[in-house]
Amino acid sequence: MNGESSGGPSYNLVVGSQHRYVRMANDAPVMDATTWSANVTVQNLTLQPFGTLDGTTAEAAGVRVFFVDEPNNGVEVLNHDGEATFTEAVPQ
Amino acid sequence: MPGETSGAKTWQFALNGATKFRFSVLVWTEVPDPDAYSVRLTRISAGYGHTCGHDLDGKLYCWGDNRYGQLGDGTRIDRPTPVAVQVPTAHATLTVSAGHYHACGLSVAGPAYCWGSNVFGQHGDGRTINNAVPVFVAGTY
Numbered sequence: 681m682n683g684e685s686s687g688g689p690s691y692n693l694v695v696g697s698q699h700r701y702v703r704m705a706n707d708a709p710v711m712d713a714t715t716w717s718a719n720v721t722v723q724n725l726t727l728q729p730f731g732t733l734d735g736t737t738a739e740a741a742g743v744r745v746f747f748v749d750e751p752n753n754g755v756e757v758l759n760h761d762g763e764a765t766f767t768e769a770v771p772q
Numbered sequence: 773m774p775g776e777t778s779g780a781k782t783w784q785f786a787l788n789g790a791t792k793f794r795f796s797v798l799v800w801t802e803v804p805d806p807d808a809y810s811v812r813l814t815r816i817s818a819g820y821g822h823t824c825g826h827d828l829d830g831k832l833y834c835w836g837d838n839r840y841g842q843l844g845d846g847t848r849i850d851r852p853t854p855v856a857v858q859v860p861t862a863h864a865t866l867t868v869s870a871g872h873y874h875a876c877g878l879s880v881a882g883p884a885y886c887w888g889s890n891v892f893g894q895h896g897d898g899r900t901i902n903n904a905v906p907v908f909v910a911g912t913y
Contacts, residue, residue, distance in 0.1 A: 692800065692801070692802060692803075693800070693801050693802075693803045694798050694799070694800050695798065695799040695800075695801060696798055696799070702799050703777075704797070704799070706783070707780070711787075713787075714786060714787055714788075715784055715785065715786060715787060716784070716785045716787055716793075717782055717783065717784040717785070718782070718783055719780035719781065719782050719783075720780065720781055720782070720783050721777050721778050721779070721780050721781075722777070722778045722799055723775070723776070723777040723778070724773065724774055724775060724776050724777075725774075725775070726774060727774050728774070728803055729773050729774065729803060729804065729852070729853075730773070730776075730801040730802075730803060731778075731801050731802055732773075732802065732803070732804060733802060733804055734804055735804045735852065735853040736851065736852065736853065739802055742801055742802040743778055743799065743800070743801045743802075744799070744800045744801070745797050745798070745799055745800075746797060746798050746799075746800055747795055747796070747797055748796045748797060748798055749794075749795055749796045750795055751785065751790075751793035751794060751795050753790050753793055754788040754789060754790050755785050755786065755787055755788060755790045755793035756785065756786040756788065757783075757784075757785055758784035758785060758786050759782070759783065759784045
């Protein structure tokens with residue numbers, strides 16, 4: 681993945697529960713015969729600062745969205761940023 | 773930050789003849805190590821838009837509205853998490869009280885100091901100029 685951390689103490693947090701901890705939303709999608717596209721945002725619904733190492737300064741790639749299951753009916757994601765693996769279940 | 777929405781990113785899918793599709797995602801994020809930025813306070817006092825407190829060692833912290841320097845950190849930048857008040861290191865704080873737009877602390881050794889709004893002379897320093905760092909109350913102790 682791009683956007684390496686600038687250093688400093690931090691935890692990594694994997695967040696689920698749409699509309700409880702996070703809200704993912706998209707504007708009106710644009711679709712033609714071959715492609716579907718939309719602008720997607722992530723809203724932090726928790727009291728915990730997201731994407732920051734010090735509670736104030738935003739990290740450039742401090743929030744990322746991972747596909748757990750990609751479409752399995754021939755639809756392909758066209759603009760992945762990359763791949764990464766979660767190697768620890770505890771804060772790292 | 774809490775409640776904040778990220779900038780938009782465009783997602784694109786090649787349909788390859790499909791008319792519908794589904795997927796699931798998780799959000800990953802960096803968060804501060806709570807031990808690195810959190811503080812353990814023994815006493816706090818809430819002002820109008822800011823709060824101050826001190827820990828067991830007498831170190832002072834404030835957070836919130838900082839338009840008049842009422843966080844005492846030498847800036848006028850609002851802080852959503854505690855920042856250290858720039859009290860001279862020799863003066864551990866015994867107690868702190870936050871006013872409307874200012875705050876004052878009383879040190880273990882005796883001297884009192886104030887910071888933030890000073891339009892009415894509430895810092896007791898003989899002036900009416902706001903101070904973004906603590907100034908000692910005038911007089912002898």
